[in-house]
Every structure is written in structure tokens, then in C-alpha cells.
Amino acid sequence: GNSVTQMEGPVTLSEEAFLTINCTYTATGYPSLFWYVQYPGEGLQLLLKATKADDKGSNKGFEATYRKETTSFHLEKGSVQVSDSAVYFCALWPGTYKYIFGTGTRLKVLA
Amino acid sequence: NAGVMQNPRHLVRRRGQEARLRCSPVKGHSHVYWYRQLPEEGLKFMVYLQKENIIDESGMPKERFSAEFPKEGPSILRIQQVVRGDSAAYFCASSPQTSGQLYTEAFFGQGTRLTVV
Numbered sequence: 001g002n003s004v005t006q007m008e009g010p011v012t013l014s015e016e017a018f019l020t021i022n023c024t025y026t027a028t029g030y031p032s033l034f035w036y037v038q039y040p041g042e043g044l045q046l047l048l049k050a051t052k053a054d055d056k057g058s059n060k061g062f063e064a065t066y067r068k069e070t071t072s073f074h075l076e077k078g079s080v081q082v083s084d085s086a087v088y089f090c091a092l093w094p095g096t097y098k099y100i101f102g103t104g105t106r107l108k109v110l111a
Numbered sequence: 112n113a114g115v116m117q118n119p120r121h122l123v124r125r126r127g128q129e130a131r132l133r134c135s136p137v138k139g140h141s142h143v144y145w146y147r148q149l150p151e152e153g154l155k156f157m158v159y160l161q162k163e164n165i166i167d168e169s170g171m172p173k174e175r176f177s178a179e180f181p182k183e184g185p186s187i188l189r190i191q192q193v194v195r196g197d198s199a200a201y202f203c204a205s206s207p208q209t210s211g212q213l214y215t216e217a218f219f220g221q222g223t224r225l226t227v228v
Contacts, residue, residue, distance in 0.1 A: 044202060059149075071192050089153060097142065104152070
């Protein structure tokens, strides 16, 4: 079956620190992979995506590479800001109508 | 160029009341999906609808919950006799009908936060 596993939070970092949020998946076939961000009190925003192996998605300084050999899609950012504080969701779309979401990782960035 | 529009953004209901959540899909999209996010959890699939048809409601509680997507107007998720455990964020997503692929990537709305007091 399809599943997504994210590292548990909360993750607390100082401003300008390097961020990694781990995400691994299991899937049949060749899914697309996504990172969504949810700011406090807000809805879901698509942050980046990758549709096939070795693709790199990037947006707002965040990056994630679709690694088929390790079934991973880790989110990284070289220098986080206070405004990056949010909950980050890794998600998988297996090409059907159901998205599979991870449980979310809360990031808190301290000034 | 509006995306998926959900309203209200926030809804407060007393126990036993009804909650109606509305979702207007992206213009031209004929597939609608509802997801629920319980506190501190990820989003879970509830139901998939096409115009006037429920395709898959396997993720929806059997009692008190219903969904529709009429020929005209928005999709409605209806929760009767709400209880505190229904407090959650409810997200709607939509995708277009295509002639090539069976399914395409969906676009998510901002969600409705339901609080039951």
C-alpha cells in the first residue's frame, strides 16, 4: 500500500540554521511527491513538488529531491527565518484520487 | 483565476447543531474531494465526488456526515448533530476531468476550521 512517514516534531532551530525534515514513502508505481506548508491559523499551501525520480522541487529557498533508491523526499533549506515557522506536510499522490499525507512536522524558528 | 474557495473559513457550532461547509472548485473542475485534519494529525481522505455522484465515501463516518456536489453550485459537506470530536479543519480539493489521464493532480482550498463548543 501507499504510506508516508515524516520525522516527528517539533523541530526548533535558530534563525539562519540549516533545516532538514525527513520524509520517506512506500508506494506501488511511480507517485508524485509534494511538500505542503501550513502557517499558524492558515490553510494548506503547496510549497514544492516532484513528479518523477531524481526531480528536484524548489521554492522560496526550500528544496527536496525525489530519491527512488531510498524512497525519500527530504525537505531542506540552507538558512531558515522566523517566518518559516509552520507545520510542514509531506504528501504522496499515487495517480489515483487519494492523496496520502504524513502527520506533519512543526517547525519553530527562534530569532 | 480563483482557486478552490471554501467558506466559511471558521465555523463555531454548539453540540447538536448542524454544520454546512461549502466548497467551490476551480472553474471547470468536475472532481471534488474532501479531507479532514484532526488536531495534530495529517489530512485524511473522506469522500470523492463528481457532479451529482458520490464516487468514493470510504473515509467518511457512516453516521451524521453527508456530502453532495450538485449540478449547479458548490459542493457541500454536511455534519448533523455535531459533537466535540468533529472539531477539525476540513479541506476541499478539486481536479479537472481529462481525456487522457484518469486522474490529475488536485488543488487544495484554504480549509474550514470547525470548532464545536
